[in-house]
Amino acid sequence: MQKLLELKNLVKHYPIRGGIFRRQVNSVKAVDGIDLDIYKGECLGLVGESGCGKTTVSKTIVRLHDPTSGEIHFHKQNGSETVVTDISRISHNALKKSKIRGKLQMVFQDPTTSMDPRMLIKNVIAEPIKGLEKTSSRELESRIIELLNLVGLSKYHLLRYPHEFSGGQRQRIAVARAIATKPDFIVLDEPTSALDVSVQAQILNLLKKLQEEFNLTYLFVTHHLLVVKYISTRIAVMYLGKIVESAPTDRLFERPVHPYTNALLSGIPVPNVNYTPRPIILSGDVPSPIDPPPGCRFSTRCPFVKERCSAEIPKLKEIEPGHSVACHLASETEKLIADKYGSR
Amino acid sequence: MAKVIEIKDVNTNFYTYEGIIKALDSVSLTIDHGSTFGLVGESGCGKSVTARSIMRIVQEPGKIESGKILFYPDPNKNGEGVDLLQKPESYMRDLRGDKISMIFQEPNSALNPIFTIGFQISESLLFHRKKELCQSVVDDLGKTGNGLFIPLSALLKKIYEIGARNPEALLLGLFSRIPILKRWDRLLKKKALNRSIELIDDLGIPNPQEVVKLYPHNLSGGMKQRVVIAIALACHPVLLIADEATSNLDVTIQAQILNLLKELKKKEISSVLLITHDLGVVAHTCDRVGVMYAGQLCEVADVRDIFENPRHPYTSALLGSVPKLLQKKTLQSIEGNVPNLVNPPEGCRFHPRCQYKTDICSEKAPPMEEVGTNHSVACYHHLSG
Amino acid sequence: MLNNHPKLKELKFTASRIFKDPSAIIGFSLIAVFIVIAIGAPYFAPPKWESRPYIMPHKGFSRMPEPPSKEHILGTTSGQYDIYYGIIWGTRTAFRVGLVVVGFSLVIGVAVGTIAGYFGGIVDEIIMRLVDVVLALPYLVLVMAFIVALGKGLDNVILAIAVIQWRNYARVMRASILTLRDLDYVHASKLMGISHLKIMLTHIIPNGIFPVLVIGFMDIGSIVITASFLSFLGLGAPLGYADWGQMVAMARDHIIGPPGNPMQYWHAILIPGGVMILFVLAWNLIGDALRDAFDPKVRRT
CATH class of the missing domain: 3.40.50.300 (P-loop containing nucleotide triphosphate hydrolases)
Structure with a gap:
């Protein structure tokens, strides 16, 4: 498979300033060194x-935030050859000039704040097209109508304000806006969590449908595991700024390895009365990302914690092709969980 | 049923x-x-x-x-x-x-956000269970060796007996306005706080004695929700x-x-x-x-x-x-x-979407x-x- | 087609919201009257000297105000200046002072506040400390110092107030920008490669300007008072200039009439003062109504 994006040791710390001279006294370690490959055409x-x-990872990839350190390699198809650019450092102007800006897009969580309330839908969708290329107004209009049709709306919606639409329709408009620049990669930041179940x-x-039609690559960010299972081909699980496990969707749901993934998956409220959940109840809460625990980030809540876990940070290791886990006990967790909570 | x-x-x-x-x-x-x-x-x-x-x-x-x-x-x-x-x-x-x-x-x-967890849980108890709390304070005072000066203990017992009979008694309301006497309900509040500690202990919150002294912002989301549940359950609804x-x-x-x-x-x-x-x-x-x-x-x-x-x-x-x-x-x-519920569809409201x-x-x-x-x-x- | 354009509909909706409020109706009608007076000044009170219409005509130099008469409908004030003429042409002065000062300081304040709020960080820090310095200085003393430095005159009064007035708008604008700049639609525009300037002009300012506009509207009245006060002190308009503040100043020795008839000169102080109060009141009512109309919480969702 062809890579589209490669994250190398990506770090994003938000400084906390204090004192009279506003010196940096500490930092929120939102993303603390993650390596991740995103392949063309997949939904991760x-x-x-x-x-x-x-969310910080996703916003850093599209450069809404500047990473503290680390690299983001973007593989751009230029005719038949692939050009690899590190987009983590270059300026926003350079990003625009190299025509990468329009290739990375995002759909936001809350459809009520993702559109300027004073703009007509026509202008909302025209904005990205006008921002990146020059088109005549007639061409622009037909492009906009084409985009609206793609997301299931029609030209009758052109001259309306966002507040005249329901949440689902607004999210459709947001999707239309995101695909307006013909992107390769779209970050979907909880696009459905503000919507009703039926929508x-x-x-x-x-x-x-759009993914198949335009060969898009998605990064689907969510906390809703059933949704992610439905739409994703591969899943990466994050805990406190680190990736703890990544695997193809089916494999992850069948044989999760990391104790955190196990707890997460066992706690899904499945809408099926015949399924008896046996949740692994984790004690305590997620520690603050300001002072994450030393060693494995999960060590404070892990039911199988060993001495080594709180001393040494586990590396993300591939245990089988495509399945990587960051856990010192990766080889024995299955047995440990079966012993403690019964086999699943 | x-x-x-x-x-x-x-x-x-x-x-x-x-x-x-x-x-x-x-x-x-x-x-x-x-x-x-x-x-x-x-x-x-x-x-x-x-x-x-x-x-x-x-x-x-x-x-x-x-x-x-x-x-x-x-x-x-x-x-x-x-x-x-x-x-x-x-x-x-x-x-x-x-x-x-x-x-x-x-x-x-x-x-x-400006009151402690303990205060917020006991508030509900003090509002709905004042009578019961007064009675249990009376019972406590009745026991020997409660560490209080004996005449004082007798006086407090008298006051709390009034409370146990009628928590809205005029006399108690009057007491609450008089500078020294207004602290008569100290034992009552202490009792309510103890109840609160028991309550959140039952809900699986570690160190309940410490938690009641904290403010909401000191707790994480899950803990806060437990406290909210504790308040809701305070009077056994x-x-x-x-x-x-x-x-x-x-x-x-x-x-x-x-x-x-x-x-x-x-x-x-x-x-x-x-x-x-x-x-x-x-x-x-x-x-x-x-x-x-x-x-x-x-x-x-x-x-x-x-x-x-x-x-x-x-x-x-x-x-x-x-x-x-x-x-x-x-x-x-x-x-x-x-x-839109301003103009809902006539008849069955689902019919426009129903197959x-x-x-x-x-x-x-x-x-x-x-x-x-x-x-x-x-x-x-x-x-x- | 034009009738159904959504922008027009939106405007109609906002207008209907504004005019549901009785105080708004009073405010707007008062201002409408003032506008008619200002525009029609040459017809209501034909100037004596075409080239200098703002100079109030006066007959004689008696310091005693004369009561209303056939010749002087509202009487005369100290120095025999015609009150009616002063009120009519003074309306133009009031509008000029209020609108120019507020317009000028709004432009500065909005620009400064937007830049500070949008970019944040060190830019914000530097700009806002500067604003703090300006804020720390006493308002009237500063205005007076400016006028003393620049010289007397109405134009200098306008300049001096505007140079200080923007500080309030900058702060309010910055505060409203801070909540806007992290909204998703601003992020979305950044993702489209739209320049900062364009984002500010199309998304940030139109959505964040309303609180400042409301304050600006309310300030138009109070600035007229400030300018009047400076005229009262003799720092503003030159002697005989049609300005409400100066007219009040002229009557200051005649607030109370001679013993036995304390109300003898009431017209000299009450008429210019009353007009000034009405003018301030009108702008405040409009500001209030606009605040309610622009309040995002009551906007449709």
Whole structure:
């Protein structure tokens, strides 16, 4: 498979300033060194609890935030050859000049704040097109109508304000805006969590359809595991600024290895009365990302914690092709969990 | 089984400047003692308004127009219920947080940031259980060796005896205004704080003695939600209403809280009204389920029937649109959008999105019909079992 | 087609919201009257000297105000200046002072506040400390110092007030920008490669300007008072210039009439003062109404 994006030891710390001279006294370690490859045409699910840094990762990839350190390699198809650019350092102007800006897009969580309330839908969708290329107004209009049709709206919606639409329709407009620049890669930051259940399915199906039609690559950020299972081909699980496990979706759901992944998956409220959940109840809460525990980040809540866990940071190791885990006990967790909670 | 609450044809409207929003349209349902009733639906379907109508805390500009909300506090005496809509506000004030309590979605706004956790839990106890607390202080004072100067102890005992007889006694109110005497209730507050410590200890919060001295911002989201639950349970309510109590929490924390609610259900709480949009939560915590759509109740049944044998087209479509663990097919989606309740569709409010609709659906709202054991549906074309 | 354009509909909606409020109706009608007076000044009170219409005509130099008469409908004030003429042409002065000062300082304040709020960090720190310095100085003393340095005259009064007035707008603008700049639609625009300037002009300022506009509207009245006060002190308009403040100043020795008839000169002080109060009141009512109309919480969602 062809890589589209490579994250190398990506770090994003938000400084906390204090004192009279506003010196940096500490930092929120939102993303603390992650390596991740995103392949062309896949939908990578990024899963984790609130505050684990998944949104920061996604916003850093599209350069809404500047990374503290690390590299983001973008593989851009230029005719038949592939040009690899490190986009973690270059300026926003250079990003625009090298035509990468429009290739990386994002759909936001809350459709009520993702559109300027004073703009007509026409202008909302025209904005990205006008920002990146020059088009005549007639061409622009037909492009906009084409985009609206793609997401299941029509030209009758052109001259309306965002507040006249329901949440689901607004999310459709946001999707239309994101694909307006013909992107390669779209970050979907919890695109359905603000929507109703019945509308959520519409948007998920729309996203699937568009992915096939335009050969898009998605990074689907969510905390909703059933949604991510439905749409993703591969899943990466984050905990407190680090990736703890990544594997193809089916494999991850069948044989999760990391204790955190196990707990996460066992706690899914499945809408099926015949399924008896046996949740692994973790004690305590996620530690603060300001002072993460030394060693394995999960060591404070892990039911199988060993001395080594709180001393040494486990590396993300591939235990089988495509399945990587960051856990010192990776080889024995299955047995440990079966012993403690019964086999699943 | 004995009923705990019975809602009959309740209509609640909101008078906004865009028009009248008919948030509840003749909703009727019954919750039994000892059961967990799940109310599911999409946002704006009226599930929260139902809960707020029961508590009579519908916010402005909302108003409960008509209907009956009958409350049967005692499972053994199933006589006439108390119609909460006919009672004065003072009655409701005594009831809220005592016989019926409620947990809200957002623990941050449910707790007051300027008071300690202990104060906020004991506040409820002091309001509803003053008499009982006074009595137990009297009992404590009666014991020898309580460490107090004997005449003082006798005086305090006298005061608390008054409190135990009538907590609103004029004399006590007078005492509270006199500089030195106003500290008479110190022992009472101490007692309430001790109760609070016991309460949060039961909820599995580590170091309860320390936690009661903390402020809400010192606690994490899951902890705060536990404290909110502790406040709700302080007076052992007959009915606990949980309005999206776990929706804002993370998966692992949600698992903790749901587990806690289940444990509590076994020993502490009589019945629960669980309001949620998450069908997964419903499947594993509820006994009976009511499905709401656009201010109307469409289907009420036992949880197994709802999931395995849904009879209302909306319930069935809703279940089809939720991703499953073993989802292989494309998700079924319900076309269209939730209607605006200022101008709801005539007749059955689901008919514009329904694939089985006929002419009658848009003319008259379908009545609730019994279609199986404990299974009622409001639909002319309910799916066969 | 034009009738159904959504922008027009939105405007109509906002207008209907504004005019539901009785105080707004009073405010707008008062201002409408003042505008008519200002525009029609040459017809209501034909100037004596075409080239210098703002100079109030006066007959004689008696310091005693004369009561209303056929010749002087509203009487005369100290120095025999015609009050009616002064009121009419003074309306133009009031509008000029209020609108120019507020307009000028709004432009500076909005620009400074937007830049500080949008970029944040060190830019914000430097700009806002500068604003703090300006804020720390006493307002009137600063204005007076400016006028003393620049010289007397109405134009200098306008300049001096505007140079200080922007500080309030900068702060309010910055505060409203801070909440806007992290909204998703601003992020989305950044993702489209739109320049900072364009984002500020299309998304940030139109959405964040309303609180400042409301304050600006309310300030128009109070600035007229400040300018009047400076005229009262003799720092503003030259002697005989049609300015309400100066007219009040002229009557300051005649607030109370001679013993036995304390109300003898009431017209000299009450008429210019009353007009000034009405003018301030009108702008305050409009500001209030606009605040309610622009409040995002009551906007439709």
